[in-house]
Amino acid sequence: MNAVELPPPVETEEVNYLTCECGVKQWLLTTDHKRIGILFLYTILVFFTLAAVAAALMRIELLTPKGDLLLSADYNKLFTMHGVLMVWFFLIPSIPSVLGNFLVPLMIGARDLAFPKLNLLSWYLFVIGGALAMDAIIRGGVDTGWTFYAPYSTTYSNSHVIEMAAGIFVAGFGSILTGLNFIITIHKMRAPGLTWFRLPLFIWSMYSTSLILVLATPVLAMTLALMAIERIWGVGIFNPALGGDPVLFQHLFWFYSHPAVYIMILPGMGVASEVIPCFSRKAIFGYEFVAFSSVAIAVLGFLVWGHHMFVSGMSPYAGTVFSLMSFLVAVPSAIKVFNWTMTLHRGSISFSTPMLYVLGFIGLFTIGGLTGVFLACLAADVHLHDTYFVIAHFHYIMVGGMVTTFMAGLHYWWPKIVGRMYPEKLGQLSAVILFVGFNLTFFPMFILGGLGMPRRYHAYPPEFQIYHVLSTAGASILGIGYLLPVIYLLWSLKFGKKAPPNPWGATGLEWKTPSPPPKHNFHRTPIVHEPAYNFPPLDAS
Amino acid sequence: MNQGKHILSARSCVAVWIGLMAGFVLTLLLSRTHWGGYYTAAALAIAALQGLAVMAYYMHARVSSRLTWLFAASGIYWLAILFILGLADYLSRGWLK
Amino acid sequence: MNEPPAKVQFDNLEQQHDASRLGMWLFLATEFLFFGVLFMAFAVHHLLHPQAFASAVKQTNLLCGSINAALLLTSGLTMALGVTAIQNGRSRACVNWVSLTLILGLVFLAVKGAEYAGDISKGLVPGRHFAMNGEPAAQIFFWLYWLMTGLHAIHLIVGIVMLAAIAWMTKQGRFSARYATPVELAGIYWGFVDLIWIFLYPLLYLIGRVK
Numbered sequence: 001m002n003a004v005e006l007p008p009p010v011e012t013e014e015v016n017y018l019t020c021e022c023g024v025k026q027w028l029l030t031t032d033h034k035r036i037g038i039l040f041l042y043t044i045l046v047f048f049t050l051a052a053v054a055a056a057l058m059r060i061e062l063l064t065p066k067g068d069l070l071l072s073a074d075y076n077k078l079f080t081m082h083g084v085l086m087v088w089f090f091l092i093p094s095i096p097s098v099l100g101n102f103l104v105p106l107m108i109g110a111r112d113l114a115f116p117k118l119n120l121l122s123w124y125l126f127v128i129g130g131a132l133a134m135d136a137i138i139r140g141g142v143d144t145g146w147t148f149y150a151p152y153s154t155t156y157s158n159s160h161v162i163e164m165a166a167g168i169f170v171a172g173f174g175s176i177l178t179g180l181n182f183i184i185t186i187h188k189m190r191a192p193g194l195t196w197f198r199l200p201l202f203i204w205s206m207y208s209t210s211l212i213l214v215l216a217t218p219v220l221a222m223t224l225a226l227m228a229i230e231r232i233w234g235v236g237i238f239n240p241a242l243g244g245d246p247v248l249f250q251h252l253f254w255f256y257s258h259p260a261v262y263i264m265i266l267p268g269m270g271v272a273s274e275v276i277p278c279f280s281r282k283a284i285f286g287y288e289f290v291a292f293s294s295v296a297i298a299v300l301g302f303l304v305w306g307h308h309m310f311v312s313g314m315s316p317y318a319g320t321v322f323s324l325m326s327f328l329v330a331v332p333s334a335i336k337v338f339n340w341t342m343t344l345h346r347g348s349i350s351f352s353t354p355m356l357y358v359l360g361f362i363g364l365f366t367i368g369g370l371t372g373v374f375l376a377c378l379a380a381d382v383h384l385h386d387t388y389f390v391i392a393h394f395h396y397i398m399v400g401g402m403v404t405t406f407m408a409g410l411h412y413w414w415p416k417i418v419g420r421m422y423p424e425k426l427g428q429l430s431a432v433i434l435f436v437g438f439n440l441t442f443f444p445m446f447i448l449g450g451l452g453m454p455r456r457y458h459a460y461p462p463e464f465q466i467y468h469v470l471s472t473a474g475a476s477i478l479g480i481g482y483l484l485p486v487i488y489l490l491w492s493l494k495f496g497k498k499a500p501p502n503p504w505g506a507t508g509l510e511w512k513t514p515s516p517p518p519k520h521n522f523h524r525t526p527i528v529h530e531p532a533y534n535f536p537p538l539d540a541s
Numbered sequence: 542m543n544q545g546k547h548i549l550s551a552r553s554c555v556a557v558w559i560g561l562m563a564g565f566v567l568t569l570l571l572s573r574t575h576w577g578g579y580y581t582a583a584a585l586a587i588a589a590l591q592g593l594a595v596m597a598y599y600m601h602a603r604v605s606s607r608l609t610w611l612f613a614a615s616g617i618y619w620l621a622i623l624f625i626l627g628l629a630d631y632l633s634r635g636w637l638k
Numbered sequence: 639m640n641e642p643p644a645k646v647q648f649d650n651l652e653q654q655h656d657a658s659r660l661g662m663w664l665f666l667a668t669e670f671l672f673f674g675v676l677f678m679a680f681a682v683h684h685l686l687h688p689q690a691f692a693s694a695v696k697q698t699n700l701l702c703g704s705i706n707a708a709l710l711l712t713s714g715l716t717m718a719l720g721v722t723a724i725q726n727g728r729s730r731a732c733v734n735w736v737s738l739t740l741i742l743g744l745v746f747l748a749v750k751g752a753e754y755a756g757d758i759s760k761g762l763v764p765g766r767h768f769a770m771n772g773e774p775a776a777q778i779f780f781w782l783y784w785l786m787t788g789l790h791a792i793h794l795i796v797g798i799v800m801l802a803a804i805a806w807m808t809k810q811g812r813f814s815a816r817y818a819t820p821v822e823l824a825g826i827y828w829g830f831v832d833l834i835w836i837f838l839y840p841l842l843y844l845i846g847r848v849k
Binding site: 547548549550551554555557558561562565568569571572573574575576577580581584585587588591592595596598599600601602605606608609612613615616617619620623624627628631632 | 656659660663664666667668669670671674675677678681682685686704707708711712714715717718719721722725726822825826828829830832833836837839840844845847848849
């Protein structure tokens with residue numbers, strides 16, 4: 001997108017959003033979307049680290065068939081902690097609240113989000129929710145798994161279920177406010193000339209994500225509230241002994257949590273749709289298809305929740321419908337993969353760090369998506385339900401999909417966010433390490449699951465050991481893949497080369513303003529005259 | 542910004558109120574009938590009409606942009622998904638002999 | 639009656655007004671889903687235990703419920719008239735209508751309080767002293783009764799606080815025909831509180847009484 005009437009970027013030390021008013025108070029009470037994005041970045045990294053430590057402990061325990069490091073009760077608490085922190089306190093806010101917050105106004109040429117104070121409030125709600133969750137963990141943890149299934153959570157568990165649920169409840173309102181802010185901003189505050197079909201595809205994916213955040217999260221909030229009330233007063237809505245129905249809990253929980261899975265992949269797809277055209281020097285193939293497939297995923301994603309419940313006692317007729325719907329949702333995901341591949345075709349591809357991450361993502365997401373089709377199949381799911389196959393499948397989506405693209409996005413926009421370049425060679429190396437480590441960690445789990453190893457056990461028959469050893473070895477490589485970027489990104493804050501406004505030669509309004517951007521993003525409101533990804537034509541030889 | 546077309550007249554507000562009260566009285570009277578399960582359907586249908594009237598007039602959707610309707614409709618649509626797919630399970634459980 | 643300038647992120651007051659109104663609607667769409675869970679639980683348990691629900695409905699206080707339905711529908715009218723008044727620049731009339739709405743809301747709460755007191759003395763609170771112990775599912779009905787009316791009352795109280803602020807600010811001359819966004823937003827919110835009761839009323843007070 002070409003913007004006219006912008007002054008040439010000034011090379012002198014200009015005051016930007018990082019250097020103006022930089023006291024602690026100015027940061028904690030900021031309403032600048034860019035600063036709030038950075039507050040979110042720091043916060044989610046804390047939760048990511050804690051959840052990763054829990055994962056590491058589990059992997060060490062699983063090195064040997066006997067449960068020799070942890071008691072089974074502690075193991076239950078560890079995987080619950082890993083799940084809750086990763087899902088609600090890292091993955092869901094990762095790309096939306098960090099990169100989305102930073103980029104949505106920049107990409108649409110606005111000075112800020114529509115409701116900056118609500119935006120700050122959503123960070124505070126997130127922090128309060130996180131503090132409650134951490135307090136529940138420190139005081140002894142929760143052993144229900146991240147799914148909180150009734151009646152175990154409501155009647156039998158002797159752990160800090162209520163406090164944990166309260167934490168998720170509060171943080172949930174933070175994500176509702178973020179989604180609300182994005183939707184209104186995208187509707188109302190686009191720069192002149194920036195029509196819907198000129199928007200960067202990242203914005204389409206943020207819009208679809210926000211739709212889910214806004215319409216699914218309230219259901220989770222109320223469901224967790226009902227669970228907590230039932231636990232305190234013995235209500236009976238979910239308790240079969242009192243005439244209630246535990247399957248109702250699963251319906252309500254998955255009405256949120258299945259769409260929430262798409263909260264954890266749609267933003268990653270948005271990043272991929274930005275990075276691939278930029279490093280292939282080509283417009284995206286089939287813009288409208290990629291854009292509408294985001295919305296289609298958000299809408300269809302609400303119709304498939306029952307595929308988590310095939311063996312729960314749900315009516316088999318409803319199961320059949322849910323199974324068919326689940327096959328259907330694979331279509332828009334596949335459309336995206338085809339379009340990315342076609343964009344690469346005959347492009348002028350450069351293997352920069354963000355591109356390496358995204359190329360890895362395409363492969364991992366495809367494997368994750370296809371194994372999801374196995375699980376959506378009624379008969380196959382009866383065998384695979386609650387095995388390591390499921391664990392492998394959703395980690396290919398969550399880690400292989402979302403974490404990989406989060407890293408891609410972080411590298412891609414790092415020069416814009418901090419105004420410094422990271423060391424390219426180290427970046428490429430860590431992208432490769434992440435890919436290798438990830439596959440070694442999670443591919444053996446497909447085999448384990450197929451062989452019948454159930455999830456959530458800390459001891460297992462000896463014949464499974466070889467796969468667990470491979471997986472733990474992979475996890476330690478994966479750990480290096482996470483640690484390395486932390487080190488060189490921090491290094492680059494001080495020693496990195498100064499970044500020009502547009503280091504990648506990318507299109508998009510965020511690259512038309514200095515790096516880092518000034519406080520209100522643009523010196524003059526940009527006007528858009530072109531479609532997105534309008535790269536000069538390549539030599540067709 | 543508040544041009545005339547965005548303002549409801551006091552008269553239409555009162556007319557809507559009369560309609561709402563009529564619906565309320567009708568719901569109450571019908572509960573004296575012998576309709577059994579059909580009464581639930583009738584009462585909910587009346588409530589849905591009343592709800593639409595409240596949204597259109599007292600919540601000013603009538604004089605707002607089409608986008609407003611879209612947002613209201615999305616809330617209702619997603620609620621319908623929860624009800625239809627969720628109840629599909631409960632209603633079809635008995636089919637299996 | 640000067641209009642305040644638009645906030646820095648907006649180009650003009652009209653854009654700000656549109657964004658605020660859409661934001662309120664989107665928030666209410668989330669509220670639909672939030673309440674929707676309770677309605678879904680109600681529907682499921684009504685399907686599973688029709689007899690128990692029918693006999694439980696007969697225990698609720700129809701008189702209080704009906705008075706409150708009429709009160710709330712009328713308060714919707716007075717609020718809408720208040721919004722129309724300020725949009726036509728008649729801020730005195732607006733203060734009066736909004737105050738009347740507020741009073742109707744308070745009367746609703748008073749009636750609801752009296753009803754709750756009666757419910758408690760009749761032993762309709764689930765738990766050890768629950769009056770209808772023969773039917774365990776009636777207990778589920780009353781849990782939902784207390785949760786739904788309680789959550790509605792919380793929303794109503796929030797609305798009353800909002801209306802008090804609006805009435806005060808209108809009296810101060812903060813709003814005019816040119817700038818009345820907060821009054822309109824309060825009106826939309828109040829309509830939502832009305833809307834919920836329209837559905838609660840037949841479900842909690844009437845459906846079991848039919849023969």
